[in-house]
Amino acid sequence: MGISERKERAKAEREQRIIGAARMLAEKDGWASVTVRRLAQEIEYSQPVLYAHFQNRDAIVGAVALEGFGELGPVLRASVRRGASSAEAMEDVAMAYLEFAFERPALYEAMFVLPSGLRFAKSDTPQSLRDTFGAMMAVVEPFCENAEVATEAFWATLHGLAELERHGRIREAFRKDRVTHFIDMLSRRS
Amino acid sequence: MGISERKERAKAEREQRIIGAARMLAEKDGWASVTVRRLAQEIEYSQPVLYAHFQNRDAIVGAVALEGFGELGPVLRASVRRGASSAEAMEDVAMAYLEFAFERPALYEAMFVLPSGLRFAKSDTPQSLRDTFGAMMAVVEPFCENAEVATEAFWATLHGLAELERHGRIREAFRKDRVTHFIDMLSRRS
DNA sequence: TAAATAAATCTAGCGTTGCTATATTGTCAA
DNA sequence: TTGACAATATAGCAACGCTAGATTTATTTA
Known part of the structure; x- marks a missing residue:
């Protein structure tokens, strides 16, 4: 058959x-x-x-989003330079995240902004998204105790930087400065 | 007449x-x-x-957004407790920002997510939005050199926290923890 | 006060959207 | 070859943003 x-x-x-x-x-x-x-x-x-x-148009957006999740994790992992320090690794991931968002704005929008019909209620979170989260957690971990909470905050900053810049709320020219500043805050010893 | x-x-x-x-x-x-x-x-x-x-539907969204800008600044300024330390002031503003976003999600969406036809190209930024930015800068300033860049990053984190939580990407239950963590990072002496 | 003019408002309709009931075509098995 | 079933298309619904043109209401002029 x-x-x-x-x-x-x-x-x-x-x-x-x-x-x-x-x-x-x-x-x-x-x-x-x-x-x-x-x-x-x-x-x-x-x-x-x-x-x-x-099922409907949203599900198509969701399928594109899923494709994006499959790409973002590997991109982040690959972005860390050989022999990078912990702080440098964090900066590499941050810059790679933002580049991903700005180079594929529509894909990024599907993943994080548009209604995509995708459910994230714990158990049915796509594996690829967990993987992306893991890639971020790996570089945040060295700097904090509660790695999950810290990673959520780290991710939020990146997402906010991407979105506010995309909507013209913050100045494009200072993207690098913001990342440097933000990584400095996280990586300095207390 | x-x-x-x-x-x-x-x-x-x-x-x-x-x-x-x-x-x-x-x-x-x-x-x-x-x-x-x-x-x-x-x-x-x-x-x-x-x-x-x-002129069109977007302009109506824009008018609502403008109303929101007029409210957010004062809310942030009023949120700082009497006699609060610099770090506490920053935390107060952060929590107030998130509460604003979660209590009026549609208003927040109009202000920062939806196409609203509002232009933010430097000079024609609404005064009320500048004012909101000023309220955030006032509490960030004590902790950094380049206050504008730092405020953009601060704002981005808040926006990211609001958006990721609204879309169910990060855990609602840990909102307070994330804010505490993030304020700790900013306020500790280096 | 009545007619003429201008402003305010409505009716009706265009082109487009997401989505679906129904008709039609194509494919395979008896 | 024919009957059954799956695959696909046609045609249409209700709702959308938006607008041209008709109509009513308000104001000014004679």
């Missing part, structure tokens, strides 16, 4: 094309321009087909 | 009713449910009347 396998493969492939098209359009013209009609046109199927893959 | 004054007064009053209705509906059912039709119904006029007051 290789037939149903072939069909499943074809369906998975089409699903990937939908996700890819959504991500591409979002990055090109913003999420507002990612409509179900436009996606249908992009993959050369009629609209209702999309609803055989995703 | 009291006629035109009377008309202006009536128009301003109606404008305020639109803003009030938008804010109320947003807080009750979320911004997605704040439609121009619904607002028109609320103020008992037809839709096109709203466009005599605001």
Whole structure:
């Protein structure tokens, strides 16, 4: 019965094309321009087909977000320079996080701002997001007792820096200064 | 010529009713449910009347946001306890900021997340927002050299804490711990 | 006071959206 | 070849932001 396998493969492939098209359009013209009609046109199927893959539009955003979670963790881990000190490692991760956010703003938006239908209530948090959290915790840990709380705060600062800058609330030119300042605060001995 | 004054007064009053209705509906059912039709119904006029007051829907969000900016600054200033130390003052402002964000989530969203049509390119930043920034800078200043950069980072942390918690990315139960941790980092002598 | 003018407001409608009921086509088994 | 079922398309609903044009109300002029 290789037939149903072939069909499943074809369906998975089409699903990937939908996700890819959504991500591409979002990055090109913003999420507002990612409509179900436009996606249908992009993959050369009629609209209702999309609803055989995703429950609604939000679920498509969610699928893109999930893809992003799968990329962010590795990016952060890879960002730490060889032989970096603890403080340098923290700075590397911080800068890598912000670069990720600014280079793929639509992807970042899907992951952390838009309603994506993704649930994060403890147990069903995607493994890839746990992994991202772990990457941050690894560099924060050396500097504090309660690593989880400290990582949440660390992450919050990065997210705030990304969002406020994206909305033009803080000055783009001082991005590096803010990171340096913030890492200094965390890494100095008390 | 009291006629035109009377008309202006009536128009301003109606404008305020639109803003009030938008804010109320947003807080009750979320911004997605704040439609121009619904607002028109609320103020008992037809839709096109709203466009005599605001260029488009975003401008209505912007007007609500502006109202929020007018409230946040004073709230922050009033939050500092009498005789508080520098570190305590910073903590008071941080907690007040988060309480503001969580008690009026829709207002906060209008101010910092939604497209509001408000421009922040340096010179035309609303005075009330500058004022809010000033309130934060006042408590951050004692702890750093470059107060502006430090305040941007301080603000970013608060914004990140508010947003990540609102989206269920970090644990509600540890809000106080995160603030304590973060204030500790900033206030300890190096 | 009545007609003319200007301002305020409404009706009706366009194009678009997310989503779905229903018709149609294509595929496989008997 | 035909009957059944899955895959896909057509067509449409209700709601959205927004606007042109008609209509009513208010003000000024004769």
